[in-house]
Amino acid sequence: MERVIASALAAWLFSAPLFAAEKLDAKNNETPINIAANPQAIAKIPAGFHFVNPGYLTVATSASNSPPIGLWGSDNKTLIGSDPDFARLLADSLGLKLKLVPAAWEDWPLGITAGRYDVAMFNIAVTEERKQKFDFATYRADNHAFAVKADSAITAIKGREDVAGKRIIVGSGTNQEKILLSWDAKNRAQGLAPVQPIYLNDDASATLALLSGRADASFGPQAMAAWKVASRGQTKIVGHGPFRAWVAVTTKKGNGLDVALQQAINGAIASGQYNQVLARWGEQEEAVAASQVNPAGIVYQ
Numbered sequence: 001m002e003r004v005i006a007s008a009l010a011a012w013l014f015s016a017p018l019f020a021a022e023k024l025d026a027k028n029n030e031t032p033i034n035i036a037a038n039p040q041a042i043a044k045i046p047a048g049f050h051f052v053n054p055g056y057l058t059v060a061t062s063a064s065n066s067p068p069i070g071l072w073g074s075d076n077k078t079l080i081g082s083d084p085d086f087a088r089l090l091a092d093s094l095g096l097k098l099k100l101v102p103a104a105w106e107d108w109p110l111g112i113t114a115g116r117y118d119v120a121m122f123n124i125a126v127t128e129e130r131k132q133k134f135d136f137a138t139y140r141a142d143n144h145a146f147a148v149k150a151d152s153a154i155t156a157i158k159g160r161e162d163v164a165g166k167r168i169i170v171g172s173g174t175n176q177e178k179i180l181l182s183w184d185a186k187n188r189a190q191g192l193a194p195v196q197p198i199y200l201n202d203d204a205s206a207t208l209a210l211l212s213g214r215a216d217a218s219f220g221p222q223a224m225a226a227w228k229v230a231s232r233g234q235t236k237i238v239g240h241g242p243f244r245a246w247v248a249v250t251t252k253k254g255n256g257l258d259v260a261l262q263q264a265i266n267g268a269i270a271s272g273q274y275n276q277v278l279a280r281w282g283e284q285e286e287a288v289a290a291s292q293v294n295p296a297g298i299v300y301q
Contacts, residue, residue, distance in 0.1 A: 029085075030078070034088065038093040042093075056091070057099065057118055060121070060122070064104075067231075068282060085281070087119075090265070101117060109133070134250050134251065136295075137251075139248065142286055143222040147237050148236060150236050152238075154166075163184070164184075164195065165192070168219050169219065170218070170220070210235065
């Protein structure tokens with residue numbers, strides 16, 4: 001029943017004026033950005049490495065409409081967005097074709113471990129816990145943002161005391177959820193009102209919940225919050241999480257592909273296509289000077 005409701009909400013939202021400006025802007029970004037094969041990156045692919053689909057880089061990425069990170073194109077069957085764009089640069093650089101596999105956030109860890117995907121790109125942040133099972137090559141530096149309705153009485157969320165007693169949309173299993181629940185535990189210990197997390201991984205349902213007043217705020221990636229503010233004008237950002245996070249291409253621990261991915265990203269940075277992708281999706285503030293393999297990750301207290 002929940003899936004039926006979510007689908008109905010999504011259909012209603014995408015037929016309403018709410019998405020008109022966003023669809024127009026995104027449609028301008030449907031032309032692929034390509035890059036030449038990078039011999040240095042290809043040379044770093046481990047000898048005898050077996051790609052899931054020979055000749056392809058198979059990339060698991062978001063199946064939900066979460067602009068600018070990932071969304072369906074105007075044909076309703078082509079994935080576009082910054083993560084699909086970066087995935088194409090990686091595949092091109094490695095001399096491979098690109099195979100994008102739409103998946104749910106909850107599916108990528110098992111899919112990588114089981115060998116269904118070569119890499120995952122879901123705006124995945126590097127954490128020390130994740131580094132035990134996966135290898136990472138960074139390509140963005142993301143913050144987490146609190147967003148509210150444009151006419152909300154909430155003007156700032158600067159720390160954990162400010163979330164006490166509020167209904168906050170957050171994704172299950174995300175870094176934002178861990179931050180929110182950690183803050184809530186400390187608030188409760190001090191006798192402050194508890195947070196009410198609202199778990200809506202579908203962006204259309206989350207947007208409707210926020211705009212209809214059924215939630216006080218949302219807590220998610222900065223890039224997504226900024227896109228909504230710029231393209232719709234119905235929300236505003238009122239605060240950020242306690243730290244920035246390295247966003248990285250994620251692959252199976254120890255398979256050796258991470259250094260080839262790093263070289264591919266650095267090549268795209270040097271040749272300019274990396275900045276082209278960031279610019280057309282409004283993510284310039286999240287640029288990195290160079291990709292890192294398995295940098296220090298988030299540690300939750």
